[in-house]
Amino acid sequence: MRNLIDITDLTVQEIDELIATACDIIANPDKYCDACRRKKLATLFFEPSTRTRLSFEAAMLELGGSVLGFSEANSSSASKGESVADTVRVVGCYADIIAMRHPKEGAPMVASMHSPVPIINAGDGGHNHPTQTLTDLLTIHREKGHFDNLTVGLCGDLKFGRTVHSLIHALSRYTGIHFVLISPEELSLPSYIIHDVLEKKGMSYEETQDLEAVMPKLDILYMTRVQRERFFNEADYIRLKDSYILTLDKLKNAKEDLCILHPLPRVNEIATSVDNDSRACYFKQAHNGKYIRMALILKLLGVEV
Amino acid sequence: MRNLIDITDLTVQEIDELIATACDIIANPDKYCDACRRKKLATLFFEPSTRTRLSFEAAMLELGGSVLGFSEANSSSASKGESVADTVRVVGCYADIIAMRHPKEGAPMVASMHSPVPIINAGDGGHNHPTQTLTDLLTIHREKGHFDNLTVGLCGDLKFGRTVHSLIHALSRYTGIHFVLISPEELSLPSYIIHDVLEKKGMSYEETQDLEAVMPKLDILYMTRVQRERFFNEADYIRLKDSYILTLDKLKNAKEDLCILHPLPRVNEIATSVDNDSRACYFKQAHNGKYIRMALILKLLGVEV
Amino acid sequence: MRNLIDITDLTVQEIDELIATACDIIANPDKYCDACRRKKLATLFFEPSTRTRLSFEAAMLELGGSVLGFSEANSSSASKGESVADTVRVVGCYADIIAMRHPKEGAPMVASMHSPVPIINAGDGGHNHPTQTLTDLLTIHREKGHFDNLTVGLCGDLKFGRTVHSLIHALSRYTGIHFVLISPEELSLPSYIIHDVLEKKGMSYEETQDLEAVMPKLDILYMTRVQRERFFNEADYIRLKDSYILTLDKLKNAKEDLCILHPLPRVNEIATSVDNDSRACYFKQAHNGKYIRMALILKLLGVEV
Known part of the structure; x- marks a missing residue:
C-alpha cells in the first residue's frame, strides 16, 4: 500500500x-x-x-x-x-x-x-498539492512531448504559491530546464528554494520583474494569482498588479507554441481574451x-x- | 448541443x-x-x-x-x-x-x-425555473390528457411567483385556455405579463380576489405561497392571508376532477387535511x-x- | 413496508x-x-x-x-x-x-x-439511535459468539448517553446479563431506566464510581464520553474526569478477552495507547x-x- x-x-x-x-x-x-x-x-x-x-x-x-x-x-x-x-x-x-x-x-x-x-x-x-503538480506535468508532457530542455517561466506570486514550489521540485529532476522567475520583489521565490533546490542541483535560472522582456524565450508560462493582501502597501500593489496580468498584447512576441498554464481558479490574472488563443492550455490542464x-x-x- | x-x-x-x-x-x-x-x-x-x-x-x-x-x-x-x-x-x-x-x-x-x-x-x-414548468405541464397532461380548453386558476402571490409566470408563458401557446388570476391586489400579476403575454396573444382571463367564488369553474388550481414579507403592512396581511389558504371547506363546490397543484415546498397555504383528497396532485407533481x-x-x- | x-x-x-x-x-x-x-x-x-x-x-x-x-x-x-x-x-x-x-x-x-x-x-x-445499537450488538456477537451470561460494564456518562440507554434496552432481552454501571454520581443512569428496564425485568446490576475496581470481572466495557458541560461545577469535573479515561494501566487486571467498545467519535476518553491492544474493538465496531x-x-x- x-x-x-x-x-x-x-x-x-x-x-x-x-x-x-x-x-x-x-x-x-x-x-x-x-x-x-x-x-x-x-x-x-x-x-x-x-x-x-x-x-x-x-x-x-x-x-x-x-x-x-x-x-x-x-x-x-x-x-x-x-x-x-x-x-x-x-x-x-x-x-x-x-x-x-x-x-x-x-x-x-x-x-x-x-x-x-x-x-x-x-x-x-x-x-x-501533489496532484496539481502531476496535472501540470501531464499537461507539459502532452503539449511538448518531453520535459527536458524547456525554458519555463513562472509568473506572479512565487513566494506563497505552493503549486510553483512543487513544480520547481518536480522539474528540477529533469535536464536542461531553464527557469525564468517573474515576480515583483515582494513575491519572489523564497531563498530556501533557490538554495536547496535550484542551486544545489545546479539548475539554470534567472529572476526578473519584467514579463514582456522574457516572453520571447519561454516554452512554458505558468501564471499564478497576485493577491492584493500579499503586498505590504497599496501603492506597490497598484504599481505592479497590471504587469502580471497576461493579455494578448503581452503575448505578441511569444513563441507560436508557448504553453500557458494556470492552476485555476483565475480571478483576473489572465485576460479572458487570451482564452481562445491556441497557446492557452489552462482549461486543457483542468481536463488533464x-x-x-x-x-x-x-x-x-x-x-x- | x-x-x-x-x-x-x-x-x-x-x-x-x-x-x-x-x-x-x-x-x-x-x-x-x-x-x-x-x-x-x-x-x-x-x-x-x-x-x-x-x-x-x-x-x-x-x-x-x-x-x-x-x-x-x-x-x-x-x-x-x-x-x-x-x-x-x-x-x-x-x-x-x-x-x-x-x-x-x-x-x-x-x-x-x-x-x-x-x-x-x-x-x-x-x-x-423551466424544469418546474415542465413538471407542471407533465402533471396537467397526465391528469387531464390535454392542454387545450382548460380553465386554469392561479392563486396566491402572482406578482413574484416565477413558477406562475412561466406556466402562463407555457400555457399561452395552447388554445382555449382561460386563466383565472386569484390574488390580493398587492400581489396581482404584473402588467407586463398581462399585456405582453395574455393580451398580445388574445388569451381569455379574469382577475379576482375571491378564491371560493371562482372555485366551481376551475379545472386546474395552482396554489402558491403568500409570504408575509411581500405585504406593505401587517393589517393587510392578516386580513388576506386566510383567503388564500386552501381547505377542504373551500373545495366543497369544486369540480370532482379538479387538479390541485403546488410547486412545493408548502408552508401553510394548503391545509394538510386536503392531502388525502383525490384532487390533491402536488405530491404526484413532485414525482413527475x-x-x-x-x-x-x-x-x-x-x-x- | x-x-x-x-x-x-x-x-x-x-x-x-x-x-x-x-x-x-x-x-x-x-x-x-x-x-x-x-x-x-x-x-x-x-x-x-x-x-x-x-x-x-x-x-x-x-x-x-x-x-x-x-x-x-x-x-x-x-x-x-x-x-x-x-x-x-x-x-x-x-x-x-x-x-x-x-x-x-x-x-x-x-x-x-x-x-x-x-x-x-x-x-x-x-x-x-437504533443502528448504533445494532452495531454494538453485532460487535458483541462477533467477539463473544453469544449475548447471554455476559458481564457488561457501561462507563462514563450514563445519564445523557443515548447509546448506553439503547444498549441496556436491547441486552435486557437476553438472559444472564449482569450490568456494571460505572459513572460519577452526577452522570449516573436515570432512575426511570433503572426501574422500568432493569428492575422490572429483574436484571442483575450494580452501580459504582470505580472503574479499576470492577475491571477484572468485565466481559464487555462500553466507554462513553464524559463532557465537561454536563457537570454542575468545574471542581467535580477536574476531580472525576481522569477516572473515566481508559489507559493501558487501568487495563492491567482486565480479562484477556475483554471487549472494549466505544460508539465514537472519541475525544480523549480512551488513550490512543490502548488502540493497538487486542481488546480494543472500537474500530472493528465502526466496520461492523x-x-x-x-x-x-x-x-x-x-x-x-
Whole structure:
C-alpha cells in the first residue's frame, strides 16, 4: 500500500509511468471504465475546493467506482473534536482510498500513518498539492512531448504559491530546464528554494520583474494569482498588479507554441481574451487533472488494467 | 448541443416530445435504466434547493448515470472569486451535463455561452425555473390528457411567483385556455405579463380576489405561497392571508376532477387535511418532476433509447 | 413496508436474523454486491454526522445501490419552513429508502407515518439511535459468539448517553446479563431506566464510581464520553474526569478477552495507547456498523439474496 503526500514521494520513473497510464486512459477510455468497479473513494475535504474535489470524483466515477465523503469540515466529525487519525481509521472501513484536503500542513501525512487504506494529499494548507503538480506535468508532457530542455517561466506570486514550489521540485529532476522567475520583489521565490533546490542541483535560472522582456524565450508560462493582501502597501500593489496580468498584447512576441498554464481558479490574472488563443492550455490542464488522478487511483489501489 | 435556460427555448412540439418520453419512462422504466451509463450529471447549486437538486440526481441515477456537484456556494470556487464562465468550462471537463441553480438572474445563460456541455437552468433568482414548468405541464397532461380548453386558476402571490409566470408563458401557446388570476391586489400579476403575454396573444382571463367564488369553474388550481414579507403592512396581511389558504371547506363546490397543484415546498397555504383528497396532485407533481427531468437529460445528451 | 425508529421495534428474533445476515455479508461479500442494483438510499441529515452518514452510504454502495441526500439542514428545504412530513413524501418519490438524522426527538417517527418508503432513524436528538445499537450488538456477537451470561460494564456518562440507554434496552432481552454501571454520581443512569428496564425485568446490576475496581470481572466495557458541560461545577469535573479515561494501566487486571467498545467519535476518553491492544474493538465496531446497515437495508427493502 502506498500514499501520495508530497510530489517527491514519487520517483521520476513512477511519474513517467503515471503519465503513460494517463495518456493510455485518454486514448482508450473504454478499457478503464470498469477498472474500479466496487471500489469506493472517500473525499474528505476539511476545507472546500470544488475543482479538486470534483476532479477526484469524476476520476473515480470514470473508473467505474463510486464516491462518498464531505466537502467542508462543519459537516464532519472534526467539529466534534475527533482526531484526523481516528477519522481515517473509521473512513478506511467505508472506502478503499481517501483523498484528503486539510487546512493544516501535515494532516494528510499524519492520516497516512494511521489509515488502513491509501491516502492522497489533495492539498494541505500552503504546503503540498501533489496532484496539481502531476496535472501540470501531464499537461507539459502532452503539449511538448518531453520535459527536458524547456525554458519555463513562472509568473506572479512565487513566494506563497505552493503549486510553483512543487513544480520547481518536480522539474528540477529533469535536464536542461531553464527557469525564468517573474515576480515583483515582494513575491519572489523564497531563498530556501533557490538554495536547496535550484542551486544545489545546479539548475539554470534567472529572476526578473519584467514579463514582456522574457516572453520571447519561454516554452512554458505558468501564471499564478497576485493577491492584493500579499503586498505590504497599496501603492506597490497598484504599481505592479497590471504587469502580471497576461493579455494578448503581452503575448505578441511569444513563441507560436508557448504553453500557458494556470492552476485555476483565475480571478483576473489572465485576460479572458487570451482564452481562445491556441497557446492557452489552462482549461486543457483542468481536463488533464482528471486523467492523472485516474492513473494515480489505479496505481495506489494496485489495479492492473 | 442544446441547453434549457427558459421554458420558451422549447417549441410546443419539443415539449410534447418531452412529455411523451416522460410517459414512456413511467410506463417502461426498465427500458431506460442504463440509458446514461457512464454519463455524469453535475449539480452546481450556488444556492440550496433540496427538492430540485434531489429530483435531478434521482433522474440521472434512474438513467444509470452518476452524479457529482455541490449544494451551496460556500463549498465552491465561487467563494474564491471565480466567474461562472470559468466554473462551467472546468466542470465541463468532469461532467457530461450540468444543472445549475444560481441566485443571480442570467447566470445559467452566461454559463451556457461558455460551457462545453449542456446547461440546464435549475432556477436563477426570481427569473426562470423551466424544469418546474415542465413538471407542471407533465402533471396537467397526465391528469387531464390535454392542454387545450382548460380553465386554469392561479392563486396566491402572482406578482413574484416565477413558477406562475412561466406556466402562463407555457400555457399561452395552447388554445382555449382561460386563466383565472386569484390574488390580493398587492400581489396581482404584473402588467407586463398581462399585456405582453395574455393580451398580445388574445388569451381569455379574469382577475379576482375571491378564491371560493371562482372555485366551481376551475379545472386546474395552482396554489402558491403568500409570504408575509411581500405585504406593505401587517393589517393587510392578516386580513388576506386566510383567503388564500386552501381547505377542504373551500373545495366543497369544486369540480370532482379538479387538479390541485403546488410547486412545493408548502408552508401553510394548503391545509394538510386536503392531502388525502383525490384532487390533491402536488405530491404526484413532485414525482413527475423526476420523470420529466429524465426525459430532458436524455434529450440534451442526445441519447436515443 | 417497515421502518426502524427504535431498537425495540425489532424482536429478538429479528435482531438475530439481522446479525446472521451481516455475518453472511462479511463472509460472502460477492453474493451481495448487486443486491440493491437500481435502488436508491436518501440520507437526510438535518444535523451533521459524518461517521453515521458515511457508513449508511458505504452500506448502500456495497449493495450495488446508489445514494443521494444532504448532510446538513441549511442545504435543505427545512430552511424554507417545510415540514418533515412533506419532505419525506417528496423524497419518497426520489429514493427507495430514507436514513434520517434529526435534532428533534420524534422527527423520524413522524416521518415514518407519512413516508411512502421505509424510514431508518439515524439518530434523533438525545433520543434513539437504533443502528448504533445494532452495531454494538453485532460487535458483541462477533467477539463473544453469544449475548447471554455476559458481564457488561457501561462507563462514563450514563445519564445523557443515548447509546448506553439503547444498549441496556436491547441486552435486557437476553438472559444472564449482569450490568456494571460505572459513572460519577452526577452522570449516573436515570432512575426511570433503572426501574422500568432493569428492575422490572429483574436484571442483575450494580452501580459504582470505580472503574479499576470492577475491571477484572468485565466481559464487555462500553466507554462513553464524559463532557465537561454536563457537570454542575468545574471542581467535580477536574476531580472525576481522569477516572473515566481508559489507559493501558487501568487495563492491567482486565480479562484477556475483554471487549472494549466505544460508539465514537472519541475525544480523549480512551488513550490512543490502548488502540493497538487486542481488546480494543472500537474500530472493528465502526466496520461492523457498515455490515449491519447493509443487513438492515436489505431487510427493510425486502430484498432476498
